[in-house]
Structures are given as structure tokens and as C-alpha cells.
Amino acid sequence: MNASENPYAPSNFTMAAHAESSERATFITRTYMHLAGAILAFIGLEAVLLNSPIAERLTNTMMGGQYSWLIVLGAFMAVSWIANSWAMSSTSRGMQYAGLSLYVVAESIIILPLLYIAASNPRFAGVIPTASYTTLALFGVLTAIVFITRQDFSFMRSVLVFGGIAAMGLIVCAILFSFALGPIFTYAMIALACGYILYSTSNVMLHYRTDQYVAASLALFAAVALLFWYILQLFMSRD
Numbered sequence: 001m002n003a004s005e006n007p008y009a010p011s012n013f014t015m016a017a018h019a020e021s022s023e024r025a026t027f028i029t030r031t032y033m034h035l036a037g038a039i040l041a042f043i044g045l046e047a048v049l050l051n052s053p054i055a056e057r058l059t060n061t062m063m064g065g066q067y068s069w070l071i072v073l074g075a076f077m078a079v080s081w082i083a084n085s086w087a088m089s090s091t092s093r094g095m096q097y098a099g100l101s102l103y104v105v106a107e108s109i110i111i112l113p114l115l116y117i118a119a120s121n122p123r124f125a126g127v128i129p130t131a132s133y134t135t136l137a138l139f140g141v142l143t144a145i146v147f148i149t150r151q152d153f154s155f156m157r158s159v160l161v162f163g164g165i166a167a168m169g170l171i172v173c174a175i176l177f178s179f180a181l182g183p184i185f186t187y188a189m190i191a192l193a194c195g196y197i198l199y200s201t202s203n204v205m206l207h208y209r210t211d212q213y214v215a216a217s218l219a220l221f222a223a224v225a226l227l228f229w230y231i232l233q234l235f236m237s238r239d
Contacts, residue, residue, distance in 0.1 A: 017206040027210040034217035038104050039224070045108040050119055059113040070175045072110060073168075079106045080222070087215040096214035103218055107225045114232060124236055131232040138231075139224055142194055146201040153202040156195055163192050186234050193227035 016024050049055050062072045079102060086099025118124040146153065167189060174181050200219040208216045 014210060015206070016204065016208050016210055019210050023210055024205075027208070027213055028204060030213040031204050031208075031216040031220070034100065034213055035220045035224075038100060038217060038221040041101075041104050042108055042221075042225070045105065046112065046115055049108065049112055050115060055112060055116045056120075058109070059116045062110075062113050067175065070172065073171070076106055076110045079103075084215070084218065087218045088212070090211070093214075100214050100218050100221075103222065107221070111225065111229055114229065114236075118232065118236055127232065127235045131228060131235050134231050134235075135224065135228040138194065138227060139197060142197045143201050146198060146205065150205065151202065152206055153195075153198045154207060156199045160192065160195050160199055163195070167192065183234070183237060186230050186237065189230040190227065190234065193223055193230060196223035196226065199223075 014023070016027055019027065049058075062068055083099040083103035083106065086095045086102065089095040089099070115128065118127050145151075167185075170181060170185065173179075197220070200216070200223050203219065204216045
């Protein structure tokens with residue numbers, strides 16, 4: 001099959017920045033519909049897990065030993081790489097959806113221990129909804145900034161990459177040497193997550209092809225999940 005016969009081949013699609021206004025609008029609508037679907041699927045999975053005996057067992061397993069969380073993070077990074085590779089596939093729509101689904105499941109599992117602690121401890125009553133609303137509000141504001149200003153935030157890529165590497169290095173050191181990272185790190189990670197939202201949103205407007213709405217929604221979902229994780233941690237530390 002040549003490229004002209006393949007409906008998902010890159011040559012059949014244009015970059016969002018150069019697409020016709022109707023084609024760009026369709027792409028953006030599809031991206032955010034898939035993002036909403038991913039968020040709803042995540043909420044549903046967490047609700048099922050939190051109301052089952054699996055939640056306590058998984059939490060104890062993932063956080064039971066000094067190096068358990070390090071193994072979990074390594075596995076999550078590997079699964080994330082696979083999920084992103086699948087979602088970026090230009091030959092199979094089914095593979096793209098498999099990547100998005102895999103990533104949502106992986107996020108549901110890695111965030112579960114924190115949610116379980118927040119849900120099972122009366123001291124943290126109301127923290128999960130508050131963190132959720134705060135995350136959505138911040139996401140809405142950052143999205144509006146990009147859509148109103150039409151600023152290209154792709155220049156942030158190097159900063160975000162190095163920031164992510166530095167953050168992972170600190171997390172690994174904290175696990176290996178048993179020290180707390182503290183609230184400053186949490187604030188820095190919230191800022192990093194906000195940067196990822198700005199970067200990914202501008203990519204949706206300018207740098208994705210119009211057939212890559214599944215991959216675009218995965219990138220946005222990953223940034224939103226990261227933001228939620230650290231906002232929830234921040235509120236729990238205040239309580």
C-alpha cells in the first residue's frame with residue numbers, strides 16, 4: 001500500500017498551523033473530546049479501584065519498601081514511552097487508541113496510592129475534589145492564555161526536558177537516601193506541569209498534524225495528570 005492509499009499516512013495531512021480553518025477546528029475539537037474521554041475514563045478507573053480491595057493491596061505493594069516506588073516509576077516511564085510511541089503511529093488508528101488507553105491505565109495505577117491515602121484518611125476529607133477543581137481551573141486558564149494570545153510555546157521544550165530530568169534525578173535521590181523533597185519541590189513541579197500544559201496546547205494549535213488528535217490528547221492528559229498529582233500533594237501537605 002502506498003502513501004496515497006493509506007488514510008493515516010502523514011502525506012495526506014497538513015500541520016494544524018497550515019490547515020484550513022474548518023480542518024483545524026475539527027482537529028482541535030477531536031483533540032479535546034479525546035482528552036475529556038481520557039479524563040472520564042481515568043475517573044471511572046479510579047472510582048472502581050478505590051472501591052475495591054485492590055486499592056489497599058496495590059498501595060502496600062507499591063509503597064511497601066524503600067525501592068518499591070523506584071521500581072514503579074521505572075515501570076511507568078517504560079509504559080509511557082510505549083504508549084506515546086503507539087499514540088504517534090501513522091499507520092494504525094487502533095494502535096493510537098491502544099496507546100492512549102494504555103497511558104490512562106498506567107496513570108490510574110501510579111496515582112492510586114496517593115488517592116487511596118487521601119480517601120481513606122479523615123484528615124484529608126474533601127482534598128480530592130478541591131485538588132480536582134483547582135487542576136481543571138488552572139488548565140482552563142492556561143488553555144485560554146494559549147488560544148487568546150496564539151503564542152508558540154515550543155521554545156519551552158529544552159527547559160521542560162531538562163526540568164523533567166532534574167526532577168526525576170531529585171526523586172531518585174530522595175528515594176535512595178531517604179529524605180523529603182519538601183514544599184518547594186512541589187511548587188516547582190506544579191510550575192513544570194503548567195509549562196507542559198502551555199507547551200502541549202500550543203503544539204495542538206501549531207505543530208501537530210491534523211490526524212494526530214489521539215497523540216495530542218495523550219500529551220495534554222499527561223500534563224493534566226502531572227498537575228493534579230502535585231496539587232493533590234500540596235493540599236495534603238497543608239492538612
